[in-house]
Amino acid sequence: MSEKLMDVSVVLNGKKIIASVAPDMSLLSFVRDRGCKSVKCACETTNCGLCTVWLDGRAVLSCAVPMMRANGHEVTTLEGLQAESADFARCMAEEGAEQCGFCSPGLIMNVLAMEREIRDRAVAQGVEPAMPSDEDMDSYLAGNLCRCTGYTSQRRAIRRYMASRFAAAGEASAAAGKGE
Numbered sequence: 001m002s003e004k005l006m007d008v009s010v011v012l013n014g015k016k017i018i019a020s021v022a023p024d025m026s027l028l029s030f031v032r033d034r035g036c037k038s039v040k041c042a043c044e045t046t047n048c049g050l051c052t053v054w055l056d057g058r059a060v061l062s063c064a065v066p067m068m069r070a071n072g073h074e075v076t077t078l079e080g081l082q083a084e085s086a087d088f089a090r091c092m093a094e095e096g097a098e099q100c101g102f103c104s105p106g107l108i109m110n111v112l113a114m115e116r117e118i119r120d121r122a123v124a125q126g127v128e129p130a131m132p133s134d135e136d137m138d139s140y141l142a143g144n145l146c147r148c149t150g151y152t153s154q155r156r157a158i159r160r161y162m163a164s165r166f167a168a169a170g171e172a173s174a175a176a177g178k179g180e
């Protein structure tokens with residue numbers, strides 16, 4: 001007997017996609033089938049972090065998200081964040097934070113989400129964004145397994161990236177305040 005398909009509609013990296021998918025299809029399989037090969041699968045048991053994507057701007061493990069849950073939502077992968085990911089990749093290179101590179105796609109998605117979340121929260125509260133502590137970083141990145149770096153160089157790269165993003169945001173809001 002043929003499997004009954006389910007209609008879904010998502011916005012993937014800014015582009016609306018309507019598709020019929022198997023009811024048990026994961027978001028991971030869906031985005032990879034649509035060419036988002038930055039999203040990797042290493043465990044399928046929520047233990048490695050390589051399959052991280054954003055669902056409505058929040059980092060999720062796509063191997064654990066059924067397409068039914070993504071239906072009607074906005075999905076972002078590394079392919080949709082080229083400029084920011086290039087910035088963070090530069091910081092990783094400058095801090096020697098990339099060794100084999102296996103964990104990088106998931107790490108980048110988590111770090112970019114963390115930076116946006118901190119900045120958005122600060123804007124909502126009308127305060128300057130604050131650099132996360134080591135503990136905050138560790139708890140945010142807890143799902144991201146890296147077997148090479150010991151995380152120290154990754155934390156340095158995160159600080160470097162956050163500092164540059166916060167500075168750019170501060171300059172933009174100062175310019176807006178002056179009506180430039």
Ligand code: FES
Nearest residue numbers: 044046049051063
């Ligand atoms: S493949 Fe999803 S957490 Fe490993």
Ligand code: FES
Nearest residue numbers: 100103146147148
């Ligand atoms: S750099 Fe090799 S697993 Fe992270």
